[in-house]
Amino acid sequence: MWFPRLASDRALRVCPVDGPFALVARQGNAERLYCVNEAARRAGLDRGMGLADALAFCPDLISRPATPEQDARFLTALRRWALRWCPWVGLEPPDGLVLDITGAAHLWGGEAAMLADMRARAAAMGLALRLGSGDTRGAAWAYAHYGEGKQPLETLPAAALRLDADTCTALERMGLRRIGDLAGAPRAPLARRFGPGLLMRLDQALGQMSEPLTPAPEPVHYGVRLSLPEPIGLLGDVMAGTERLLGALCMKLHAQEAGARRLVLTLRRVDQGSQQVELRLAAPMRDAARILPLFERGLAEVDAGFGIDQIRLEATLVEPLATQQMGLGAAPQQGDRLSDLITRIGTRIGLENVLRFLPADSHIPERSFLIAPAAHSAPETGWRSTPPRPLRLFAPEPIAANGSAPPARFHWRRMVLHTARAIGPERIAPEWWLEDEGWRHGLRDYWRIETRQGRRLWLFHTPQNPGWFVQGEFA
Amino acid sequence: MFPELPPVLLLRSARVHEVCGPGATAFAAITAARIGGDILWIGGGWHSEALHPPGLLVFMDPARLLVARTPSQADSLAVAEEALRDGGPALVVVEITRPLDLREGRRLQLAAKTGGATGLCLISEGMGSNAAETRWHAAPVFDHSGDSTLMRWEVIKNKSGTTGAWHVRWDEQTRHLHVVSPAGERPGPAGLPG
Structure with missing residues (x-):
C-alpha cells in the first residue's frame, strides 16, 4: 500500500x-x-x-x-x-505499508475483492492510495509506485527497484531502462560498477533473494473505553462505569503482570468537552477493588454538565508487578494498606509531599538525612549512632556571647536562660568539597547546653569567626 | 524502683489528644515509640523547625515515620482525618497553628473512633479544643542528678479521669518511660506512696 x-x-x-x-x-x-x-x-x-x-x-x-x-x-x-x-x-517508511496477504x-x-x-x-x-500486489515485496513496491500490476514486472522502469536517483541516472545512461534489461545484463560488471546493492534489489524483486517482512510488535495498550447510549451525570453512575472499566483494565494488567502507577480517566461530555481525572498511585496496583475508592475524590470534583456519554480509562504509567503469593489468611497486608493511604493523601496534597526520612552518610547535621517521597522509596535502616542529636533542628539563631566557653547566661527568643550544665565541645568541620552558604563560618564546636529553666539546647561556637548560635533543641 | 505508670500516661487509643509546651515534640516522639506501628507526622510546609531524624533515633526507628507536608492547616486536618479513619498508621501527629473549632475537633475525634488510630495534636499554649480527650503540657526540667531526659508532663484536661502531673524520664537503652518522683517535690498522684 x-x-x-x-x-x-x-x-x-x-x-x-x-x-x-x-x-x-x-x-x-x-x-x-x-x-x-x-x-x-x-x-x-x-x-x-x-x-x-x-x-x-x-x-x-x-x-x-x-x-x-x-x-x-x-x-x-x-x-x-x-x-x-x-x-x-509492516511499515515501509516514509509513506507505505507492506501487507503479507x-x-x-x-x-x-479473493485478492481482487480485497484490493x-x-x-x-x-x-x-x-486518503490517496496506490496498491500493488506482487509475488515478492520488491515487486509489490514496484507495482504500487509504477503501474498497478497490469504489465509484467520486466517492463517496469529500473527505478521501480527502490534504487536511489544516482544509480537510476547511471543506468539510464547505460541504456538499461527496464528491469528486464537489467535482469538480462551480465551480473559481474553490474556488481563491479554499482556495488552489491543494485543486484540485491533486483534479486529481491524477482524472488531470487528472500526479503522477510517484520511486523512491528504490537505494544500493549492499557486503555479501555465505555460509550454510553444515554448521558449520565450522577456520581454513583459514573463510579459504576469506572468500576466496569477498571475490571477490564485490571484483567489486562494481570495478563501482562503489570501494575498501573498513574491512571487517567477521561470523561467526555455531551457537548464534546472533556474532563480528566488523574490518579497517581503510591505503588503499582492492579486490584480493581482497591483502586476504585481512590477515584472517589477526583470524580466528586467533576462537573458533569449536560451529561457524560463516554468514559475512557487509560493507564499512562505502568510498572511491572509480579504475581504475589497471598498469605493463608488473605488479609490485606499492612504495606498495601499504607500505600493506599499514601495515595489518598497524595491526591489531596500531592504525592511528592508525603515523605520519608532516609539516612545519609554525612556528619553535617543538616545533611545527615535525606527526605524522599514515600511513594518512590522504601524504608531504610542503617541510621548511624552519633553523639546525641536534637529532636528539632532549625536555622542557626545567633545569640550574644563571647569567648570559646559556653555563656553562663544568654538571651534566646526573648527568654533569659542560665546554663546549668554544658557538654561538649563536639567539633564538626565543614565539608569543603561542597559549597554551602550556611557553613561559611568554618568549624563549629557544638555544645549541649542544659539550662536551669529546663530547655536543653544545641549551641555551637564558630572559633574561626567568633560567634555563638542556637541550632536545635533536645527532648 | 520506679512507680508503675499511671494509666492516663498511656494515651487512650482511638481518641485524639493534645499536647502543648516546649516539650511537645518529645512527648510526641515518646508516644510514638510506645505505641509502635507506623507513624504519620503531618506538618506545615512552612514550618521552619523541622524534625531531625537522627534526634528521633533515641526514641524510635525513623523508618517507621511518614511525613506529610501540607500547604495549609485545612489540608493538615483533612489528611489527619483521612489517616485516622483509615487506621493504617497507629499514631497520627498533627502540628496545629490555629485553634481548632468544635466541628474540626469533633470530626477528628470521630475519625479516630472509626479507624482506631490515636491522634495527637501539637498545639501552642492556650489553643486547646474542647473535643480533645486529654490535653497535656510537657516541659523539660533540669535535673541536678545528671540525667538529661527529665521532663514534667501535666494533664491539664482529662475527659475521663482526673488531672495530675508527673516527672518522667526516658531510658535510651531499654526505650522505656519511667516515672520518677524527685525528692522534695512530689507532684501529682503518681508521687504519692501506695
Whole structure:
C-alpha cells in the first residue's frame, strides 16, 4: 500500500481545504514543497519545488508547515488500521505499508475483492492510495509506485527497484531502462560498477533473494473505553462505569503482570468537552477493588454538565508487578494498606509531599538525612549512632556571647536562660568539597547546653569567626 | 524502683489528644515509640523547625515515620482525618497553628473512633479544643542528678479521669518511660506512696 500524498492527506483530514494545498518544509535555506494535494498537482506543482516558485505558478495555493514526525505517527496508526485485512503488516517508511496477504486473501473473497475493499476504505478516509500486489515485496513496491500490476514486472522502469536517483541516472545512461534489461545484463560488471546493492534489489524483486517482512510488535495498550447510549451525570453512575472499566483494565494488567502507577480517566461530555481525572498511585496496583475508592475524590470534583456519554480509562504509567503469593489468611497486608493511604493523601496534597526520612552518610547535621517521597522509596535502616542529636533542628539563631566557653547566661527568643550544665565541645568541620552558604563560618564546636529553666539546647561556637548560635533543641 | 505508670500516661487509643509546651515534640516522639506501628507526622510546609531524624533515633526507628507536608492547616486536618479513619498508621501527629473549632475537633475525634488510630495534636499554649480527650503540657526540667531526659508532663484536661502531673524520664537503652518522683517535690498522684 502506498500513500502517495500521506502528509497532505493527513493535514487535510484535520482541516479540509478546497483548491490547491501544499505542506512546506524548510530544506537548507529555502522553503520547499513537501507534499501537495491532487488539485495542486494538476496546477503543475510537485514535491521539491520552491515555495516562491509554486506561488508564482499558482497564486491561490494554501500552504502549511509540514510535520514529518506526526506523519510518521499517522503511518503507525494506519498500520494498526491495516491489521483489519491481514495480521502481517509492516511499515515501509516514509509513506507505505507492506501487507503479507498470503493465506488471508480468500477471507475477503479473493485478492481482487480485497484490493477493492482497501481502495474503498481508503477513499472513505480521504486518503490517496496506490496498491500493488506482487509475488515478492520488491515487486509489490514496484507495482504500487509504477503501474498497478497490469504489465509484467520486466517492463517496469529500473527505478521501480527502490534504487536511489544516482544509480537510476547511471543506468539510464547505460541504456538499461527496464528491469528486464537489467535482469538480462551480465551480473559481474553490474556488481563491479554499482556495488552489491543494485543486484540485491533486483534479486529481491524477482524472488531470487528472500526479503522477510517484520511486523512491528504490537505494544500493549492499557486503555479501555465505555460509550454510553444515554448521558449520565450522577456520581454513583459514573463510579459504576469506572468500576466496569477498571475490571477490564485490571484483567489486562494481570495478563501482562503489570501494575498501573498513574491512571487517567477521561470523561467526555455531551457537548464534546472533556474532563480528566488523574490518579497517581503510591505503588503499582492492579486490584480493581482497591483502586476504585481512590477515584472517589477526583470524580466528586467533576462537573458533569449536560451529561457524560463516554468514559475512557487509560493507564499512562505502568510498572511491572509480579504475581504475589497471598498469605493463608488473605488479609490485606499492612504495606498495601499504607500505600493506599499514601495515595489518598497524595491526591489531596500531592504525592511528592508525603515523605520519608532516609539516612545519609554525612556528619553535617543538616545533611545527615535525606527526605524522599514515600511513594518512590522504601524504608531504610542503617541510621548511624552519633553523639546525641536534637529532636528539632532549625536555622542557626545567633545569640550574644563571647569567648570559646559556653555563656553562663544568654538571651534566646526573648527568654533569659542560665546554663546549668554544658557538654561538649563536639567539633564538626565543614565539608569543603561542597559549597554551602550556611557553613561559611568554618568549624563549629557544638555544645549541649542544659539550662536551669529546663530547655536543653544545641549551641555551637564558630572559633574561626567568633560567634555563638542556637541550632536545635533536645527532648 | 520506679512507680508503675499511671494509666492516663498511656494515651487512650482511638481518641485524639493534645499536647502543648516546649516539650511537645518529645512527648510526641515518646508516644510514638510506645505505641509502635507506623507513624504519620503531618506538618506545615512552612514550618521552619523541622524534625531531625537522627534526634528521633533515641526514641524510635525513623523508618517507621511518614511525613506529610501540607500547604495549609485545612489540608493538615483533612489528611489527619483521612489517616485516622483509615487506621493504617497507629499514631497520627498533627502540628496545629490555629485553634481548632468544635466541628474540626469533633470530626477528628470521630475519625479516630472509626479507624482506631490515636491522634495527637501539637498545639501552642492556650489553643486547646474542647473535643480533645486529654490535653497535656510537657516541659523539660533540669535535673541536678545528671540525667538529661527529665521532663514534667501535666494533664491539664482529662475527659475521663482526673488531672495530675508527673516527672518522667526516658531510658535510651531499654526505650522505656519511667516515672520518677524527685525528692522534695512530689507532684501529682503518681508521687504519692501506695
